[in-house]
Amino acid sequence: MKYGFAKRVTHMQSSAVRDILKVVNRGDVISFAGGLPDEKLFPIDEVKTAFDQAMSSSPKVMQYGETEGVPALREQLAERMAVKEIHRDPENILITSGSQQAIDLFARVMFNPGDIILTENPTYLAALQVFQSYEVQVIPVESDEDGMIEEDLETKIQQYKPKCIYIVPTYSNPEGKVWSLERRRLLLKLAEKYHTLIFEDDPYGDIQFDEETVPPIASLDDNKYVMYTSTFSKTVVPAMRTGWITGPHQIIRMMSQAKQATDLHTNSLTQHALVHLLREFDLDAHIHKLQKVYKERMHVMKDIFDRGGDTLPIRYKVPKGGMFFWVAMPESVNTKELLNQAVDNGVAFVPGAPFYVNNPAQNTMRLNFTNSEPEVIEAGMKRLVEVMSEPIIG
Amino acid sequence: MKYGFAKRVTHMQSSAVRDILKVVNRGDVISFAGGLPDEKLFPIDEVKTAFDQAMSSSPKVMQYGETEGVPALREQLAERMAVKEIHRDPENILITSGSQQAIDLFARVMFNPGDIILTENPTYLAALQVFQSYEVQVIPVESDEDGMIEEDLETKIQQYKPKCIYIVPTYSNPEGKVWSLERRRLLLKLAEKYHTLIFEDDPYGDIQFDEETVPPIASLDDNKYVMYTSTFSKTVVPAMRTGWITGPHQIIRMMSQAKQATDLHTNSLTQHALVHLLREFDLDAHIHKLQKVYKERMHVMKDIFDRGGDTLPIRYKVPKGGMFFWVAMPESVNTKELLNQAVDNGVAFVPGAPFYVNNPAQNTMRLNFTNSEPEVIEAGMKRLVEVMSEPIIG
CATH class of the missing domain: 3.40.640.10 (Type I PLP-dependent aspartate aminotransferase-like (Major domain))
Incomplete structure (x- = not known):
């Protein structure tokens, strides 16, 4: 049977990011694609205690x-x-x-x-x-x-x-x-x-x-x-x-x-x-910790870019916060195509185009630095820099 | 400032049931209004254990x-x-x-x-x-x-x-x-x-x-x-x-x-x-328990109706499951008006009209029997029957 859908969803597309996440979740690809915080930093014991307290307080919370x-x-x-x-x-x-x-x-x-x-x-x-x-x-x-x-x-x-x-x-x-x-x-x-x-x-x-x-x-x-x-x-x-x-x-x-x-x-x-x-729980103290750890990770990524020097044809701004580096490659590079090479080389990012309302800059990409520990960032960036340094221009 | 809303919400109304719930949550009104299960029957310890197990299994669950x-x-x-x-x-x-x-x-x-x-x-x-x-x-x-x-x-x-x-x-x-x-x-x-x-x-x-x-x-x-x-x-x-x-x-x-x-x-x-x-957790065993308890409560409500006999001008069908009695009063009664008298007398229900697409039967009402223990149902029904037996016909 063919189903008739509403007009509002006929152009609906699955999120490019979430689709990429599905691909990179398999195997040994290091992913800078998702906008994920690092689960190793989650305040698990505190969340556990909080649920316990809530559930013990009154059946009405359920x-x-x-x-x-x-x-x-x-x-x-x-x-x-x-x-x-x-x-x-x-x-x-x-x-x-x-x-x-x-x-x-x-x-x-x-x-x-x-x-x-x-x-x-x-x-x-x-x-x-x-x-x-x-x-x-x-x-x-x-x-x-x-x-x-x-x-x-x-x-x-x-x-x-x-x-x-x-x-x-x-x-x-x-x-x-x-x-x-x-x-x-x-x-x-x-x-x-x-x-x-x-x-x-x-x-x-x-x-x-x-x-x-x-x-x-x-x-x-x-x-x-x-x-x-x-x-x-x-x-x-x-x-x-x-x-x-x-x-x-x-x-x-x-x-x-x-x-x-x-x-x-x-x-x-x-x-x-x-x-x-x-x-x-001192959430603000926890946030300070996150700020410190994520800033360090941002710098790990930044330092690798900087070490690339002139051989690495990219432009970026140092983020003052948040979870992402936004990187521009030379205009001849299409990052959607580069992503295939990157995944083959064991690393993933999100191409920048889907973030645009119109006139997408096909040479952009978004890199997340919060979800990986420094040594993983280093390993992934090594793979990425290899691909970036010699992109196959389509 | 005046805000311009979307056409789709211009006729949107807050749920009659939820608005009534807000009123009856204050004070000593016995409420048969909500579609609430009984929180005293919640498997709290088991839910607690389940959360604990989930949170202990892997940070990835968060x-x-x-x-x-x-x-x-x-x-x-x-x-x-x-x-x-x-x-x-x-x-x-x-x-x-x-x-x-x-x-x-x-x-x-x-x-x-x-x-x-x-x-x-x-x-x-x-x-x-x-x-x-x-x-x-x-x-x-x-x-x-x-x-x-x-x-x-x-x-x-x-x-x-x-x-x-x-x-x-x-x-x-x-x-x-x-x-x-x-x-x-x-x-x-x-x-x-x-x-x-x-x-x-x-x-x-x-x-x-x-x-x-x-x-x-x-x-x-x-x-x-x-x-x-x-x-x-x-x-x-x-x-x-x-x-x-x-x-x-x-x-x-x-x-x-x-x-x-x-x-x-x-x-x-x-x-x-x-x-x-x-x-x-044996959820099916738990469901059997809920069936038994809720059926008993339904019968408590039913028996009070039946005891009312001819002096109680109502029609209803015995529910074979679920959480509600649906009751019709004589056509001259408007249950929305009756609700005011009922609340004054310390009991609440939901008038039937909002459940209709069109041609609402203003003489209907919905009574929930799952949220109250038998003695509370008895006390609430006593109050309701008083109001039902002598409705002020508007």
Whole structure:
């Protein structure tokens, strides 16, 4: 039988990254492809204790829960965000099944087919997937290393009247970029001027490598123009699938109603465990440890690139945080083809093209440095540098 | 600021049931409103052990997982479904965040605005919410206590060319009804004849009170026409938010891709815990215990109705399983108004109207008997019968 699918999914594609992950999970390929934290750094004993405490506290933690999320967790999140000067009431926080669901629910309640969203180019590809699935038109704005460029941004806001501007301004995926404070202020000013929403996706903000902290855009806003989402996936463990989003009450309320229909509520046993974890575990100390370890690994990767010197035809920026190196090869190189050679040589990365809204730079690639220990990074980079130094130009 | 929402959510309403739950959770109201299992019957120690085993097995259980679900769990589910003669490959099973998400993902990949689905009337209201959110037109089919009536069903299939027929054929919500085998076969025959899908929602199938088992419709199908979903929410614990769906490979594959964009994957720590639980815990023995206890509670409720005799102006059918009594008062009674009197008298139920696609019977109500112990049911029913016996007719 032939099944008739909805128009919204006819162009849906499986995530390039996840498909690559399936391939490289076999055998002895060293993978820099996924956006995975290192499971050896997971606070397993503490998570175990937290689940134990939650399950011992009351059978009610295993019962159906509120769609908005466990109240105690929302209070803790309000407190944690306040440290970053994002002051939001717990009632304006919605717990989601990872921050991916925050993007999806937001898109679901906001966008009609044909509505417009502005993004950077490249940007987080699974956000692009969500927008495409709601038939939203994604328009890229020119950026440099400090963020979107004022003139192009204002021109495109005027021209396209976007409902929203989606960005990952802090240690971005895939570029590892940080928006300057000035550009953050500018973006917010334009959002206010043209009554456009900003969606600040901040999964990596805590994975910071240098002293200089740039404030989240949400901290500059009076809860009118900025939706802010983050997650415990990079700082605690991904398998818990617990993220959150905060923003104007009307929107959070509408998203909660949509969430009722979507999955009733996020796994509340896990939410209760997180309540205990945040109470008894020094998550900030753990985050400092992650910062230190991941920074070292970033430097292992960087040093190998640098040692390559002129024989290694690449350009990159040193990431100030996050989980990725974004690398450009000479324009004659197609990294999708290079990936085949790389996998043959026992190493994998993600080609950069799928992260682009349009005009993909086929010579780019994303490398993850958080999931592998230094000696594995060295071994993998050796294999990668071999391939990079003599790419077969297609 | 005024925010412009998507057309699909402009008519979205918060679930009547969940709103009532919020009210009745305060104070000393005895609630028959929610569809809650009894948390005193949760296998807490076993769930605790299962989480402990999962977390001790490998740090990988806390890492990102596959969108389709943990392979070992999908294998166990294939085995469990095979006992019910539903023979499906694990690769045609998708793990979802509760069976609610199975309904949502199915709707997301199948329906364009204006597409048509046939349902019973009344039916599961949160499914109606999902369909409405995708702007699907829901057409009710006439039913009696054995299921949809052949003539009306075939006429409406011919007239409306529905993409799907959604049903809860076993211990339905809200009616507590079981479709006869004959009607199940008939439905499948018509689905085959007209190339229409059947969505068999089976959250309550295990909560069975008598010996007679009617086979799931999926067990009669060669994995061509029937989507089948169920959940651990009623048999293990709801807070885990773990359900599953099986059906034709093309559809399951498309739903998996949609799930990537929606929430990447369902909480995999919980999935791994379920793998251990299903290995080491006799879930079937536990289900037998639930059947026994819930059947007793159903009888406590029934006996009080019966004692009311002629002075109690109600009609009901004895449920053969599931979690609900569906009760009709005289037509002059509006149960939404009666609810106010009931809550004043310290007891709550769900008025029947929101479960209807159209022509709501305002005199109906749904009573849950699984969440309260017998003495609480007695106390609550005493309060309810007082209100029922002398309703203020509006």
